[in-house]
Amino acid sequence: MANIRRHFVANTPIFITAVCFQRRPILKSEEAKTLLLAVMREVKQIIPYRMLGYVILDDHFHWIILPAKAEDFPRIMQSVKLRFTRRFKGNPETFRQAWQPRFWDHIIRNAQDLARHLDYVHYNPVKHGFVADPMAYRWSSLKSYVVRGRYPSGWAVATPPATTQGMELE
Numbered sequence: 295m296a297n298i299r300r301h302f303v304a305n306t307p308i309f310i311t312a313v314c315f316q317r318r319p320i321l322k323s324e325e326a327k328t329l330l331l332a333v334m335r336e337v338k339q340i341i342p343y344r345m346l347g348y349v350i351l352d353d354h355f356h357w358i359i360l361p362a363k364a365e366d367f368p369r370i371m372q373s374v375k376l377r378f379t380r381r382f383k384g385n386p387e388t389f390r391q392a393w394q395p396r397f398w399d400h401i402i403r404n405a406q407d408l409a410r411h412l413d414y415v416h417y418n419p420v421k422h423g424f425v426a427d428p429m430a431y432r433w434s435s436l437k438s439y440v441v442r443g444r445y446p447s448g449w450a451v452a453t454p455p456a457t458t459q460g461m462e463l464e
Contacts, residue, residue, distance in 0.1 A: 305360070305364075306360070306364065306401055306402060307346055307358050307359065307360045307401075307402040307408055308358070308359055308360070308361065308367050308399050308400070308401060308402065309356070309357075309358050309399065309400040309402060309411045309415075310356070310357045310358070310359065310367070310371060310397055310398065310399050310400075311354060311355070311356050311357075311397060311398040311399075312354060312355055312357070312371065312374075312375065312393060312394075312397045312398075313353065313354040313393070313394045313397075314353045314354060314392060314393060314394070315391040315392060315393055315394055316394075317353045317354075318353060319352035319353050320352075320353065320382070320392050321350055321351065321352050321353065321354075321355065322352040322353075326382065327350045327433050329378060329381060329382060330350055330355065330374075330378055331348075331350070331433075333374055333377045333378045333381070334348075334357075334374055336377065337370055337373045337374050337377065340373065341361070341362075341366050341369055341370050341373060342361070342362035342366075343359045343360060343361040343362060343366070343367070343370055344359065344360040345357070345358075345359055345435070346358040346359060346360055346408070346412070346435075347411075347412045347415045347416070347435045347439075348415065348434065348435050349415045349416065349418045349419060349431070349433060349434040349435070349436075350433040350434075351418065351419065351422055351424065351433075356414070356415045356418060357415075358402070358408070358411055358412065358415060367399065371397050375392070375393045375397075378392060378393075379391070379392040379393065409457065410457045410458070412439070413450075413455045413457045413458050414457075414458045415434070415435070416428050416434055416435070416436040416439070416445070416449075416450070417450050417454060417455055417458055418434075419431035419433075419434060420450065420454070421454075421458075426451065427448075427451045428449065428450050428451070429447075429448075429449070429451075436449075
């Protein structure tokens with residue numbers, strides 16, 4: 295197995311992508327999405343972090359977190375993936391592995407980079423053809439940002455956000 299080097303920067307958000315094993319739509323059901331969010335909250339109580347943004351699609355999720363300790367984010371991911379897999383109600387005969395072995399991460403460099411990655415996260419359901427209006431997608435943090443005035447109502451309905459041009463993070 296390859297040795298992956300991860301960099302840890304204190305007080306810095308991390309953008310994470312986790313993909314289901316062989317891109318299977320393991321997260322397609324409402325039950326699976328609800329379970330994943332519950333597991334994320336549960337792990338947060340054990341290994342503290344702030345969730346800055348998320349989107350859960352059928353075969354992957356994107357997440358932006360700010361760990362209390364920079365070096366904790368691999369443990370956070372491991373805990374989320376393991377807990378979800380153990381509790382997922384799949385058929386044990388056919389369901390052996392939920393996730394690809396690794397995950398992709400990016401250290402957020404500054405406020406502009408954070409805004410760009412939040413746009414990517416929130417536009418992802420439109421990009422993948424789930425909805426035409428990103429606000430119509432239930433499994434995303436976008437609504438909380440609109441309520442707080444961080445995004446305008448109707449954001450990215452007519453045109454994709456220019457900030458996500460060229461971003462392929464999955």
